[in-house]
Structures are given as C-alpha cells and as structure tokens.
Amino acid sequence: MSTYLATADRLLTSTVPGARGTWPRACAxxxxxxxxxxxxxxxxxxxxxxxxxxxxxxxxxxxxxxAGEEIARRAGYLWWALSRAGHHHRYELGLTIGELLRLRAELVVVAERLQDAAVAGPR
Structure with missing residues (x-):
C-alpha cells in the first residue's frame, strides 16, 4: 500500500487532530x-x-x-471526480465518507486493472 493510500485510509478511519472540516478534500x-x-x-x-x-x-x-475503453473511462471519471472534490465550492457540500469510500474502492479496482493490463501497442 502506498503512502498516499495509507494516509487517505487514516483520514477515512480515524480522527486526525487539526483536520476537522478539511479532511474530505485532503482525502480526495x-x-x-x-x-x-x-x-x-x-x-x-x-x-x-x-x-x-x-x-x-x-x-x-x-x-x-x-489499456482499453473500460479502464480509460473509469480512470477518467475517477480523476474528474477526485479533482472536483478536492476544490472548495461554497455552493456545494463536500463528499461524504460513503462517497469517498466508494471512490477509494473504485480506485483500487482501476489500479489493479492498470497493473494487470497487458499491452502490445495501440489498439
């Protein structure tokens, strides 16, 4: 597990002093x-x-x-969703813990599929 994922997991599972109100964006x-x-x-x-x-x-x-259309679509959506969640929007609520956990689970799947993707060249 990388440092990024381990730190995100810490934010998702425990109270981090000084992170109140900012932890969802930091996690994203x-x-x-x-x-x-x-x-x-x-x-x-x-x-x-x-x-x-x-x-x-x-x-x-x-x-x-x-890597194929499916992996590309999922990776693109994840990048967009996490980028959007990382920015402060006064008119929107931040992501909930449930939404962050779902994005984390999707990230793990996409990362595994990228690792397993066997590519000979452009398709």
Missing amino acids: WLLRLELEAALDRFWARVRPEIGAVRAQRPKLLMLPAY
Whole structure:
C-alpha cells in the first residue's frame, strides 16, 4: 500500500487532530495522487515517453488506445471526480465518507486493472 493510500485510509478511519472540516478534500487529493501514481506506473511500463509527460490529461487521453475503453473511462471519471472534490465550492457540500469510500474502492479496482493490463501497442 502506498503512502498516499495509507494516509487517505487514516483520514477515512480515524480522527486526525487539526483536520476537522478539511479532511474530505485532503482525502480526495490523496486518492487522486494515488490514481496518478498508478497511471505513472502503467505508462512507465507500457510507453515511458508518455509517462514522462507531467500533465495528467494527455495520459488519460491516450489510455483507451493502450489499456482499453473500460479502464480509460473509469480512470477518467475517477480523476474528474477526485479533482472536483478536492476544490472548495461554497455552493456545494463536500463528499461524504460513503462517497469517498466508494471512490477509494473504485480506485483500487482501476489500479489493479492498470497493473494487470497487458499491452502490445495501440489498439
């Protein structure tokens, strides 16, 4: 388990002093960092030149060609949802613990599928 995921789990399962009110956004950012790390591991293995790009958007846009539509769709949704949750919107409520747990579970599935994806080249 990575440090990002372990820290997010700590925020989800215990009271962290000084994190009252900010822990849902912090947790969302940690989960997004874990997703980005999983994408980086995938690209390092499959196409290092794509993995060398710092921005995440191009990596997500290239994902269907190398990992398949389903994984790309799920990863794209996760990145969008976690990015949105990480930003403060005065007119919206933050994510609940249930929503964060669901996103965490989806993240684990996507990361595992990225790890298992065997790719010979663009599809």
